[in-house]
Amino acid sequence: MALTKIGIIGGSGLYEIDGLQNPRRVDVHSPWGAPSDAILTGQLAGVEMAFLPRHGRGHVYSPGSVPYRANIDALKRLGVTDVISVSACGSFREHMTPGDFVIVDQFVDRTFARDTSFFGPGCVGHVSVAHPTCARLSEACETAARGAGVTVHRGGTYLAMEGPQFSTMAESRLYRDVWGCDVIGMTNMPEAKLAREAELCYASVAMITDFDSWHPDHGAVDITDIIATLAGNADKARALVERLPDLLGTDRASCPHGCDRALEHAILTAPEARDGQLVAKLDAVAGRVLT
Ligand SMILES: CSC[C@H]1O[C@H](OP(=O)(O)O)[C@H](O)[C@@H]1O
Numbered sequence: 374m375a376l377t378k379i380g381i382i383g384g385s386g387l388y389e390i391d392g393l394q395n396p397r398r399v400d401v402h403s404p405w406g407a408p409s410d411a412i413l414t415g416q417l418a419g420v421e422m423a424f425l426p427r428h429g430r431g432h433v434y435s436p437g438s439v440p441y442r443a444n445i446d447a448l449k450r451l452g453v454t455d456v457i458s459v460s461a462c463g464s465f466r467e468h469m470t471p472g473d474f475v476i477v478d479q480f481v482d483r484t485f486a487r488d489t490s491f492f493g494p495g496c497v498g499h500v501s502v503a504h505p506t507c508a509r510l511s512e513a514c515e516t517a518a519r520g521a522g523v524t525v526h527r528g529g530t531y532l533a534m535e536g537p538q539f540s541t542m543a544e545s546r547l548y549r550d551v552w553g554c555d556v557i558g559m560t561n562m563p564e565a566k567l568a569r570e571a572e573l574c575y576a577s578v579a580m581i582t583d584f585d586s587w588h589p590d591h592g593a594v595d596i597t598d599i600i601a602t603l604a605g606n607a608d609k610a611r612a613l614v615e616r617l618p619d620l621l622g623t624d625r626a627s628c629p630h631g632c633d634r635a636l637e638h639a640i641l642t643a644p645e646a647r648d649g650q651l652v653a654k655l656d657a658v659a660g661r662v663l664t
């Protein structure tokens with residue numbers, strides 16, 4: 374039985390968490406580059422925790438320049454077993470209002486200028502992302518959010534856009550009316566795909582800040598409105614995080630949905646045809662199946 378280590382990736386507005394015992398900032402060296410920031414580690418109610426602000430402290434990285442591969446590799450390297458992504462997002466649904474949280478379970482990936490995989494020439498791997506989030510971890514996030522008094526919606530499709538500009542009204546209506554998406558953000562892809570490649574359970578907590586640009590009564594998305602909602606959302610996210618250790622426990626059985634075995638039959642490149650340099654970089658992410 375492994376030990377639980379909860380990794381929190383904090384999005385816009387969530388740059389710190391508090392209350393950790395033995396807090397330490399760790400600079401993790403990853404072969405995939407420098408992570409967004411030092412990773413804050415410690416324990417909460419006896420459970421190991423790691424916190425990484427996605428955009429870095431001071432919000433340095435734009436959604437397209439976040440070092441997603443380094444971030445996921447660094448969390449894996451630290452022994453994280455469960456990743457909870459916390460993100461600001463716009464809503465496409467009347468009943469999902471600013472201040473509500475959505476436990477995302479599907480994505481439409483419209484990003485196009487990011488490194489989307491740890492695998493490549495010399496080590497080709499294909500994982501399934503049909504179910505890109507972990508139902509067990511999502512359940513814990515829903516329970517934690519309800520316990521924290523947050524209005525929470527279980528299940529929703531997140532449109533991941535490239536950004537950094539917000540959508541046009543035509544795009545907003547397309548994503549909502551034609552594609553059936555529920556929320557929109559700029560960061561959960563390729564993060565969720567990379568977490569699956571790294572055999573990490575991944576859940577996404579989307580914190581609504583606005584109605585994007587489709588809503589006749591709300592007009593265009595406005596960054597000042599978003600910023601006004603972010604601080605309250607971040608306090609709720611901290612209250613959610615505080616409840617996770619009790620829900621997940623210290624001992625961790627293997628994932629009932631197979632997230633931690635995603636690479637079992639994923640690598641197609643024959644051992645003798647593999648690129649040694651790439652295989653070396655994959656030590657943390659895929660060492661379990663490559664050695
Ligand atoms: C704050 S406005 C747009 C910005 O907020 C979201 O960031 P994150 O997903 O890291 O919370 C969105 O994706 C954009 O990056």
Ligand SMILES: Nc1ncnc2[nH]cnc12
Nearest residue numbers: 461462463557558559585
């Ligand atoms: N409307 C929106 N579109 C994309 N990312 C967002 N983050 C917060 N609100 C957003």
